[in-house]
Amino acid sequence: MLTNREKEQILISSGVDVRKCMRCGKCTGTCPAYDEMEYHPHEFVYMVEKGEIEKLMNSSSIYKCLTCFACVERCPRGVEPAKIIEAVRLAVIRKQGNNHIKAEDIPCMAEDDDTPGQLVVSAFRKYKK
Amino acid sequence: MQKIGVFVCHCGTNIAGTVDVKAVAEALSHEPGVVFAADYPYMCSESGQNLIKDAIREHGLTGVVICSCSPRMHETTFRKAAASAGLNSYMVEIANIREQCSWIHKDMKTATEKAVILGRAAIAKVALNTPLTASETPVTKRALVIGGGIAGIQTALDIADAGFEVDIVEKEPTIGGKMAQIDKTFPTLDCAACILTPKMVDCAQNEKIHIYAYSEVESVKGFVGNFTVGIKKKARYVDETKCTGCGLCTEKCPMKKTPNLFNLGLDTRSAIYIPFAQAVPKVATIDADYCNMLKNGRCGVCSKVCTAGAIDYHQQDEHIEEKYGAIVVATGFNPIKLDNFDEYAYAQSPDVVTSLELERLMNAAGPNGGTLLRPSDKTHPHTIVFVQCVGSRDTSGCGKPYCSKICCMYTAKHAMLIRDKYPDTEVYVFYIDVRTPGKNFDEFYRRAVEEYGVHYIKGMVGKVMPQKNGKLLVRASDLLAGEQLKIEADMVVLAAAIEPDKTARSLATMLTASMDTNDFFTEAHPKLRPVESPTAGIFLSGVCQGPKDIPETVAQASAAAAKVIGLLVKDKLKSNPCIAHANETLCNGCSSCERVCPYGAITYVDKEFRMPDRTTKIRRVASVNAAVCQGCGACTVACPSGAMDLSGFSNQQIMAEVDAICR
Amino acid sequence: MPISEFKPKIVAFCCNWCSYAGADLAGTNRLNYPADVKIIRVPCSCRVNPIFILRAFQRGADGVILCGCHPGDCHYTTGNYYTRRRMTLLFSMLDYLGIEKERTRVEWVSAAEGAKFAAVMQDFVKTVTELGENKRLEDRRCKKP
Numbered sequence: 001m002l003t004n005r006e007k008e009q010i011l012i013s014s015g016v017d018v019r020k021c022m023r024c025g026k027c028t029g030t031c032p033a034y035d036e037m038e039y040h041p042h043e044f045v046y047m048v049e050k051g052e053i054e055k056l057m058n059s060s061s062i063y064k065c066l067t068c069f070a071c072v073e074r075c076p077r078g079v080e081p082a083k084i085i086e087a088v089r090l091a092v093i094r095k096q097g098n099n100h101i102k103a104e105d106i107p108c109m110a111e112d113d114d115t116p117g118q119l120v121v122s123a124f125r126k127y128k129k
Numbered sequence: 130m131q132k133i134g135v136f137v138c139h140c141g142t143n144i145a146g147t148v149d150v151k152a153v154a155e156a157l158s159h160e161p162g163v164v165f166a167a168d169y170p171y172m173c174s175e176s177g178q179n180l181i182k183d184a185i186r187e188h189g190l191t192g193v194v195i196c197s198c199s200p201r202m203h204e205t206t207f208r209k210a211a212a213s214a215g216l217n218s219y220m221v222e223i224a225n226i227r228e229q230c231s232w233i234h235k236d237m238k239t240a241t242e243k244a245v246i247l248g249r250a251a252i253a254k255v256a257l258n259t260p261l262t263a264s265e266t267p268v269t270k271r272a273l274v275i276g277g278g279i280a281g282i283q284t285a286l287d288i289a290d291a292g293f294e295v296d297i298v299e300k301e302p303t304i305g306g307k308m309a310q311i312d313k314t315f316p317t318l319d320c321a322a323c324i325l326t327p328k329m330v331d332c333a334q335n336e337k338i339h340i341y342a343y344s345e346v347e348s349v350k351g352f353v354g355n356f357t358v359g360i361k362k363k364a365r366y367v368d369e370t371k372c373t374g375c376g377l378c379t380e381k382c383p384m385k386k387t388p389n390l391f392n393l394g395l396d397t398r399s400a401i402y403i404p405f406a407q408a409v410p411k412v413a414t415i416d417a418d419y420c421n422m423l424k425n426g427r428c429g430v431c432s433k434v435c436t437a438g439a440i441d442y443h444q445q446d447e448h449i450e451e452k453y454g455a456i457v458v459a460t461g462f463n464p465i466k467l468d469n470f471d472e473y474a475y476a477q478s479p480d481v482v483t484s485l486e487l488e489r490l491m492n493a494a495g496p497n498g499g500t501l502l503r504p505s506d507k508t509h510p511h512t513i514v515f516v517q518c519v520g521s522r523d524t525s526g527c528g529k530p531y532c533s534k535i536c537c538m539y540t541a542k543h544a545m546l547i548r549d550k551y552p553d554t555e556v557y558v559f560y561i562d563v564r565t566p567g568k569n570f571d572e573f574y575r576r577a578v579e580e581y582g583v584h585y586i587k588g589m590v591g592k593v594m595p596q597k598n599g600k601l602l603v604r605a606s607d608l609l610a611g612e613q614l615k616i617e618a619d620m621v622v623l624a625a626a627i628e629p630d631k632t633a634r635s636l637a638t639m640l641t642a643s644m645d646t647n648d649f650f651t652e653a654h655p656k657l658r659p660v661e662s663p664t665a666g667i668f669l670s671g672v673c674q675g676p677k678d679i680p681e682t683v684a685q686a687s688a689a690a691a692k693v694i695g696l697l698v699k700d701k702l703k704s705n706p707c708i709a710h711a712n713e714t715l716c717n718g719c720s721s722c723e724r725v726c727p728y729g730a731i732t733y734v735d736k737e738f739r740m741p742d743r744t745t746k747i748r749r750v751a752s753v754n755a756a757v758c759q760g761c762g763a764c765t766v767a768c769p770s771g772a773m774d775l776s777g778f779s780n781q782q783i784m785a786e787v788d789a790i791c792r
Numbered sequence: 793m794p795i796s797e798f799k800p801k802i803v804a805f806c807c808n809w810c811s812y813a814g815a816d817l818a819g820t821n822r823l824n825y826p827a828d829v830k831i832i833r834v835p836c837s838c839r840v841n842p843i844f845i846l847r848a849f850q851r852g853a854d855g856v857i858l859c860g861c862h863p864g865d866c867h868y869t870t871g872n873y874y875t876r877r878r879m880t881l882l883f884s885m886l887d888y889l890g891i892e893k894e895r896t897r898v899e900w901v902s903a904a905e906g907a908k909f910a911a912v913m914q915d916f917v918k919t920v921t922e923l924g925e926n927k928r929l930e931d932r933r934c935k936k937p
Contacts, residue, residue, distance in 0.1 A: 201812070227819065228819030763871055766842070766878065783834065783844055784843075788847070
């Protein structure tokens with residue numbers, strides 16, 4: 001039951017109760033990065049509820065989220081989809097374990113247009129010293 | 130000396146099947162105080178009751194214990210039997226040896242042992258019983274209805290119909306409430322005014338009904354059957370008895386820039402005004418915040434033009450005190466303020482309106498004379514977006530956690546009316562769920578979709594952005610199609626959640642009626658007593674108890690009226706004698722009991738006591754109002770000095786039961 | 793005394809409107825629970841004075857259970873809230889005195905929950921039976937020789 005353990009981990013690290021979602025779609029209606037995404041905020045919540053964490057972790061959508069918190073701000077049920085996405089990102093990082101980006105990888109990554117901007121920024125932040 | 134009689138019922142084989150009834154009667158006959166013990170196949174039968182009556186007369190019994198079924202079943206039967214034999218009906222105790230013994234145990238020996246113990250406990254209790262009599266209080270045959278909306282109007286009409294006097298207190302200058310502001314009603318599309326105004330006129334003409342318009346309830350004292358209510362009649366600056374409602378003053382008044390609150394501020398009126406043409410009472414009122422004469426003593430036009438001489442700039446608030454037997458709360462609702470919902474741009478654009486505002490915009494008596502125009506530039510809107518659940522079903526703290534119940538239906542109505550009148554206007558309704566339970570409701574909603582071509586989209590609007598070209602860019606999700614929509618709309622209509630009127634909270638405190646966390650009044654029982662407040666003599670009508678539409682409100686209003694009539698036809702009220710009472714010599718006046726009492730039944734009085742040294746001293750002691758106390762016993766435990774006790778369930782009695790069980 | 797022979801004395805206070813009716817329903821449905829439970833009817837769970845519970849233990853009761861309406865459903869609106877607060881305090885004090893907190897319990901049983909009433913009583917009796925006799929607060933003078 002790998003999926004369930006992962007789901008539990010996501011729920012714990014995000015602190016989000018996905019069962020509070022009443023599927024109104026306001027998060028998706030408000031998301032400025034909608035067009036970039038394969039999965040959208042309400043789907044993130046639903047997929048976590050169904051335990052489809054693997055699918056989410058492999059999707060680039062989690063890096064397309066701007067973490068602008070518009071969905072968190074406007075959710076009428078206080079579900080906080082952005083926090084779920086952040087937790088999935090974290091899960092990816094933890095799973096990769098040793099595959100951390102090294103300082104010397106950054107320059108060539110920055111040149112690559114396909115690299116999500118946020119990844120580069122956080123890599124810079126990590127190795128700024 | 131106690132003379133207790135014990136009667137053990139076989140209940141056919143229901144009890145006798147697992148309990149050795151003869152052994153129980155024999156065992157209990159040796160208990161202290163017991164002078165008579167018998168068993169009988171059916172105690173509740175007439176001959177069984179006669180057995181009890183005869184024993185009471187023959188042995189001069191002072192207490193009766195009946196070992197039978199649950200007291201919830203036959204307590205009243207046996208009490209009546211005892212009373213008819215001359216024994217106080219509260220000197221009867223029942224040991225429940227059927228539901229709580231014979232029916233749950235299979236072993237004869239265990240069941241019999243338990244039955245004996247239960248009987249012993251009842252004997253121990255009855256030995257300490259005291260004769261109780263229900264107290265009686267007279268009933269003032271007059272009802273007060275707080276709130277003059279459709280709920281209050283209907284309740285008042287029904288009570289008056291039964292021949293009782295009713296007063297309506299309404300805080301606005303006219304009765305009618307929210308229904309008077311509504312254009313059409315679902316699902317029949319009758320004009321709201323056409324069905325409401327005749328009822329308003331009925332109220333005005335009914336000699337049993339007195340309307341205190343532009344008035345508020347200031348204080349409530351007393352209890353069921355005997356309320357004394359203070360009413361403040363706010364100064365209108367117009368003599369109600371003289372004003373004919375001709376409206377000349379409103380035409381001549383120079384202060385035309387006063388916001389018209391009846392039209393929700395969508396247009397303006399004069400400072401002296403009659404809210405709408407069919408207002409009841411049809412009397413002018415001066416808005417003191419805008420009247421030049423009242424603000425700086427210059428003007429006086431209205432008083433000059435008034436031929437009836439009704440204008441009185443020196444009028445003061447009037448305070449009246451009236452007595453009532455029953456009070457009906459019908460304080461109604463308001464749409465919530467939308468300050469927490471910036472994303473819908475309600476404050477930024479005049480073209481984003483609430484549904485109630487849309488009612489006024491579409492109403493023939495509204496600001497545009499019935500033509501639907503954009504408030505910003507008075508042009509015809511071609512695309513209208515409706516947003517459902519604005520603040521309803523919201524647990525994030527911005528809105529209300531409950532479903533406002535009426536929005537799905539009135540939005541279907543609006544959409545249908547707009548498509549009917551302006552077929553070139555596209556209407557989009559964004560919904561989370563469409564909730565249409567009710568007679569002909571779902572059919573109505575489906576008609577909006579199938580016959581009128583309203584676009585219902587499952588999803589929520591995330592943001593409304595006013596554009597430079599005057600349009601509103603609506604960003605929303607279409608969950609079924611799995612896409613994000615961007616619609617350029619001319620108008621956005623928000624189905625704002627409804628909340629109880631703000632005055633309800635302070636009123637609840639005055640009435641000691643309980644409220645839930647959303648400030649809706651709580652009913653005495655959610656299923657079986659839906660129109661009564663737990664506080665005796667207070668009844669609930671309309672949205673003050675929970676969101677409801679007009680048919681439901683009217684049904685509840687009539688139900689509340691029926692309850693009021695049921696109370697007012699009684700000349701005297703008999704109350705449950707099992708109530709709290711204070712031992713004044715023990716009471717130290719700490720007010721602990723007063724604070725825990727959910728009914729406000731406990732007050733403190735100054736009483737004179739003779740001291741041991743023959744002087745007198747005035748002490749503050751608790752006094753329980755027998756008509757209000759419901760006998761829960763919360764005060765008896767809160768009392769630190771043990772002065773409070775509960776008749777019928779006294780400390781001594783319960784302790785005796787504990788002892789008997791543990792013996 | 794071996795556990796199998798030990799029959800605990802259990803006092804159950806039931807509010808008239810919910811739990812007493814729930815107990816009646818358990819009876820109507822013939823749901824069995826141990827005969828060790830003896831029910832005392834009170835108008836509301838908030839009528840139960842801590843003294844009654846102390847008295848029960850003093851007189852040799854092995855367990856005391858208090859049943860009331862579910863929070864929010866109290867016939868008297870707020871009675872069970874008082875019960876909840878009072879009993880939390882009392883039970884922690886009893887625990888401190890050495891009356892194990894398993895010997896005392898507050899349960900919310902509605903008039904419709906006959907099955908719950910029976911289940912609660914079975915469980916409570918089992919718990920108390922395992923704990924054995926209560927000796928801590930017992931008043932020896934009340935004990936029959």
